[in-house]
Amino acid sequence: MTPLFSDTIAALSTPLGAGALAVVRLSGPAAVEITSGIFSKKNLANQPGHTLHYGALRDPATGEIVDEVVVALYRAPRSFTREDTVEISCHGSDYVVRQVLALLLRQGARLAEAGEFTKRAFLSGALDLAQAEAVADLIAADSALSHRVALNQLRGGFSQELRDLRGRLVAFAALLELELDFGEEDVEFADRTGLARLLADVRGVVAGLLRSFELGNVIKNGITAVIAGRPNAGKSTLLNALLREERAIVSAIPGTTRDFIEDEISIDGLRFRFVDTAGLRDNPADEVEAIGVRRTRQRVRQAALLLYLFDLTEMSPPEVLAEIQELTAGLALPVLAVGNKTDLATPAALAAFAAGFRAATAGPAAGMPLVLLAAGQNHGLPELQTALLAQVRGSVLENTASATIVTSVRHARALEVAAAHLAAVQAGLDTGRGTELLAADLRHALAALGEITGEISSEDLLTSIFTQFCIGK
């Protein structure tokens, strides 16, 4: 097989900075020869792929040893890029890494650009575009769920679903072509109801994938949950308890939490980004606090979830509900009502509060979950976490039957374009538009789907995707 690229690229593939080990990677037709030229022990050119070799790297100009290393050899096409690839594990100091890279460049390698290894893997057919992008997601994944989604995409789950989808669209297009061929002979060939059913099916799959994007976004970026409530309800205390770190300012003076403190915790593999807000009160005591209240309402509007916290010894159920209603007026926002300071109330009073809350919730608020806890005592936090998960699962995470979850904005855009063209095909079918026009819309839809896996791609698109990677990936 003639190689796709004539040059050999090299880069540090592990993070910069001191570490026990660093891995410098080379890929390209001269990868083995270049490494062999500075390797002290043996002629690597004679060695088979998938082997490890211990030895020293020596500067041929001075004869000086740069480092003791382990070299891993991969022979084309059995490597990530499908080219000859060498991974040099050296000692992880910036100085050593720079020396090793300088040696390799002097021997004829070129410094790799951002994402160039993965780009080569794509261009050589080892990965499709969606899979290549999953490599970046996998590197960035920092929760169990985002890792699982990226890995599924890398293994081709998403690509397979798209291929099936395209296959069905091509079948649809073939039926239309038949109609075109036989149109003049007035043959009822592809019956319209059959076409409509196939189209509805395909549109359903696209719509499902688009819905999964909301979930994908949540998995990748976390859920923004705003904690709001009156001053002294215990917001900072709760946030601290949740974060298990003393980051928020806890104070007994009402209205002292004026800044927003954001942090993330992972519950069951899902990331929640909690935002503490300034105390809410109707008549802010001073100017600074008035600004804080305004910003709180703004934050609530941007949140995916509202956690309304109140001191259950100070507020009645109707007061709590009235304040929640005011905060969420006009918003379809999942809300969790959380009563704090259970340690200050008797069990009978708590039961009465819960019953009163149930009785007072009606209309859209009916069924709003209520959690009673004592943030200051670290009491009831697991119940709160369970309620948070349930609330998010019930709203944001619904429709997750599909194993495939779209996480990339680029993919979502392409799916939207495909959906729009499919809607045009549907409208054309409904109004009896000419078959040629239907076929044209269908081709646009196919092209949009093809952009996701890279079956149809432009150089611009590739550049914009791969430059988002770091050097060495």
Ligand code: GDP
């Ligand atoms: P924020 O203004 O809503 O942020 O409220 P803080 O977190 O600053 O808490 C206000 C006061 O309530 C502090 O004195 C906390 O120690 C106290 N507090 C918080 N949680 C509890 C609790 O569960 N029980 C009791 N008894 N006091 C609490």
